[in-house]
Amino acid sequence: MLSVRFIAENRDLVIARLKVKNFDSAGLVDRIIEADLQRRKLKSRLDTGQASVNKLSKEIGALYKTGRKEEADHAKDKTGKLKEDIRKLSAELTAVDRLLRDLLVQVPNLPHETVPAGMLxxxxxxxxxxxxxxxxxxxxxxxxxxxxxxxxxxxxxxxxxxxxxxxxxxxxxxxxxxxxxxxxxxxxxxxxxxxxxxxxxxxxxxxxxxxxxxxxxxxxxxxxxxxxxxxxxxxxxxxxxxxxxxxxxxxxxxxxxxxxxxxxxxxxxxxxxxxxxxxxxxxxxxxxxxxxxxxxxxxxxxxxxxxxxxxxxxxxxxxxxxxxxxxxxxxxxxxxxxxxxxxxxxxxxxxxxxxxxxxxxxxxxxxxxxxxxxxxxxxxxxxxxxxxxxxxxxxxxxxxxxxxxxxxxxxxxxxxxxxxxxxxx
RNA sequence: GGAGAAAUGGCAGAGUGGUCGAAUGCGGCGGUCUUGAAAACCGUUGUUCCGUUAUCGCGGAACCGGGGGUUCGAAUCCCUCUUUCUCCGCCA
CATH class of the missing domain: 3.30.930.10 (Bira Bifunctional Protein; Domain 2)
Known part of the structure; x- marks a missing residue:
């Protein structure tokens, strides 16, 4: 398959080239670019959330070590909401990943520029x-x-x-x-x-x-x-x-x-x-x-x-x-x-x-x-x-x-x- | 097919809940030394994704066979699948 990055950066070229294969890819290509945008946004948000949890976990570990159990328990409560967000985001990300792949495999390879147009x-x-x-x-x-x-x-x-x-x-x-x-x-x-x-x-x-x-x-x-x-x-x-x-x-x-x-x-x-x-x-x-x-x-x-x-x-x-x-x-x-x-x-x-x-x-x-x-x-x-x-x-x-x-x-x-x-x- | 053991970086091999992307050795790369090489010594060494950047880079996330779960936190605990090894059975 073509890489998403290539498709996103060469939208018009891809569409034009695929016409040589009699393949109308405009709609497909745009849906791919859209799904990719979605994916990146979700990934960014997920990473940020994950980073917060990682940071909190480290702090909790340190608190336990120094015997400050109450503060640790309090910090634990804070992770609950974050984890809920993460669960939702990663489910969405998985869905978008799957969609993106399903779309990508529908795009044929680009014909080389020396390939003649034609059907038969x-x-x-x-x-x-x-x-x-x-x-x-x-x-x-x-x-x-x-x-x-x-x-x-x-x-x-x-x-x-x-x-x-x-x-x-x-x-x-x-x-x-x-x-x-x-x-x-x-x-x-x-x-x-x-x-x-x-x-x-x-x-x-x-x-x-x-x-x-x-x-x-x-x-x-x-x-x-x-x-x-x-x-x-x-x-x-x-x-x-x-x-x-x-x-x-x-x-x-x-x-x-x-x-x-x-x-x-x-x-x-x-x-x-x-x-x-x-x-x-x-x-x-x-x-x-x-x-x-x-x-x-x-x-x-x-x-x-x-x-x-x-x-x-x-x-x-x-x-x-x-x-x-x-x-x-x-x-x-x-x-x-x-x-x-x-x-x-x-x-x-x-x-x-x-x-x-x-x-x-x-x-x-x-x-x-x-x-x-x-x-x-x-x-x-x-x-x-x-x-x-x-x-x-x-x-x-x-x-x-x-x-x-x-x-x-x-x-x-x-x-x-x-x-x-x-x-x- | 049955019983048991195991799977960690290019390879070998530690690590059994936090400071672990992961000790150590080998290999690879760069350097010192040398006429050159070897040896020795020093340094360095994975991949993917996201963000940022003209580039080097920098910040973040993920990856210890695959998938799922427990937990604030998993290489480490649990479930499941796959593969490998040993023994038994069967067999070209």
């Missing part, structure tokens, strides 16, 4: 395009048919075991999946990311920290017995590793990577886009996360984007990079690049990565800060993350784009990981 995916800007769309053999099939033909991904079996959206990978597809995970992790480590294997269940504080709670609650699987959430992305545990931390200047940037399964309820998404591997409730992903100094976070965003690009290039997939317009960006992001690969048999661009700078939006929520060069002042850090990469749609594109009469050819980059060159009959 069609208004996203093409940044660059690479790779070559393959010429498919006659009789080319979409991946769900290939999966059946070579008996490598079983959707029906997943239905039986769990339900729709939980496919079972078998044989060479299982091996290919594992190869992709290892390939992505190895590449990330080579690029300077520290490998982590985090929990896939997180608590409320973590889900709040990265912004899944409160507003995206319905998208996560919830284990009510223990009040834990299945992660929708490794971003959640990875970024929260830094929650409530003050990072020394010399340790910035911190770069992490992790493979995890990801779980998404995808409530309300039915229809043609969910076919095959296109949209799943459980999928595998390697994620990269970075904590960076505010002065360098946009350099990091570009670096992360180039890194992700290197992956799709190595896999030989036709891809394009889109700069998301304000309206298509997530609530929490300041700037996002989406990666899409072309899945030839479906004739469709599939989103396989989303690389975002959140600036201080997540860091404010989770008190993630750093100390400046002199070791004196403390500032909020910036956080970024990106998929590198999400596996199912990569798998879909690999199967479809590399199909030949003999079978599906494995890209050279993966050969050290698979023990086969082709998925054939």
């Amino acid at each position: 995916p069609a208004e996203n800007e093409l940044v660059r395009e690479g790779g070559v769309k393959p010429v498919l053999p006659t009789g080319a099939m979409p991946h769900w048919d290939l999966a059946r033909k070579y008996d490598i991904i079983d959707f029906e079996l997943g239905n039986k075991i769990t339900g729709a959206g939980f496919p079972v990978y078998k044989g060479k597809a299982a091996r290919l999946q594992r190869s992709l995970i290892n390939f992505f992790l190895d590449e990330a480590v080579k690029a300077g990311y520290d490998e982590i294997l985090p929990p896939v269940l997180v608590n409320e504080d973590s889900a709040f920290g990265t912004g899944q709670l409160p507003d995206k609650e319905g998208q996560m699987y919830h284990v009510s017995e223990d009040n834990l959430y299945l992660i929708p992305t490794a971003e959640v545990p990875l970024t929260n590793l830094f929650r409530d931390q003050i990072i020394p200047f010399s340790e910035l940037p911190r770069k992490l990577t992790a493979y995890t399964p990801c779980f998404r309820r995808e409530a309300g998404s039915y229809g043609k886009d969910v076919r095959g591997l296109n949209r799943l409730h459980q999928f595998d992903k390697v994620e990269i996360v970075e904590v960076q100094h505010p002065d360098h976070s946009y350099e990091s965003l570009e670096a992360m984007t180039s890194y992700v690009e290197s992956l799709v290039v190595k896999l030989g997939l036709p891809y394009r990079i889109m700069l998301l317009c304000g309206g298509d960006m997530s609530f929490h992001a300041s700037k996002t690049y989406d990666f899409e690969v072309f899945s030839a048999a479906q004739g469709k661009w599939l989103e396989v990565s989303s690389v975002s700078n959140f600036e201080s939006y997540q860091a404010n929520r989770m008190m993630l800060r750093f100390r400046d060069e002199n070791g004196k002042k403390i500032y909020t850090a910036h956080t970024l993350n990106g998929s590198a990469l999400a596996l199912p749609r990569i798998m879909a594109a690999l199967l479809e784009n590399n199909q030949t009469e003999e079978g599906i050819k494995i890209p050279a980059a993966l050969l050290p990981y698979t023990d086969f060159e082709i998925i054939g009959p």
Whole structure:
């Protein structure tokens, strides 16, 4: 979330910027400023009252020590009224604090000044395009048919075991999946990311920290017995590793990577886009996360984007990079690049990565800060993350784009990981 | 799952109702000494919020695992939750 102070000091800027996200924030912003004013007033009065009680208590202690019991008892009576005031004030303060927080979480992150205005995916800007769309053999099939033909991904079996959206990978597809995970992790480590294997269940504080709670609650699987959430992305545990931390200047940037399964309820998404591997409730992903100094976070965003690009290039997939317009960006992001690969048999661009700078939006929520060069002042850090990469749609594109009469050819980059060159009959 | 013990500053570890944001040691930072370093010695060293200030700063409030309570006053007493350790049970 944005800090209250920032909102109060930049009221008009905030309102203007959020218009790029098609968000009318004027009323909300003014209520926040008002609540903040209330809060400060209450806090001042409460502190004054508290100070009086503290002073009296000290005096009472001194009086008892010198045996002046009557005077002490008299002083005690004086605290009664003060304590009553304090009780009232602190109740009011708690209420205003809660209101303020409820309002703050409703304010989206500000889009960066380079983010184009717009509402629809069609208004996203093409940044660059690479790779070559393959010429498919006659009789080319979409991946769900290939999966059946070579008996490598079983959707029906997943239905039986769990339900729709939980496919079972078998044989060479299982091996290919594992190869992709290892390939992505190895590449990330080579690029300077520290490998982590985090929990896939997180608590409320973590889900709040990265912004899944409160507003995206319905998208996560919830284990009510223990009040834990299945992660929708490794971003959640990875970024929260830094929650409530003050990072020394010399340790910035911190770069992490992790493979995890990801779980998404995808409530309300039915229809043609969910076919095959296109949209799943459980999928595998390697994620990269970075904590960076505010002065360098946009350099990091570009670096992360180039890194992700290197992956799709190595896999030989036709891809394009889109700069998301304000309206298509997530609530929490300041700037996002989406990666899409072309899945030839479906004739469709599939989103396989989303690389975002959140600036201080997540860091404010989770008190993630750093100390400046002199070791004196403390500032909020910036956080970024990106998929590198999400596996199912990569798998879909690999199967479809590399199909030949003999079978599906494995890209050279993966050969050290698979023990086969082709998925054939 | 059952029984018991515990949770204090970056770390270790005192403190069982007032003078405690908290002894002491280690670590960190600054300095003296030294050609330099080490050792020794001296000083310094948390975070959040409110107020004030151009800034350094200053004044106040809060924080000793989380939440609540008793009291004029709580690290200290009570309740509750969480976590850790030991023993028992179960188990990949």
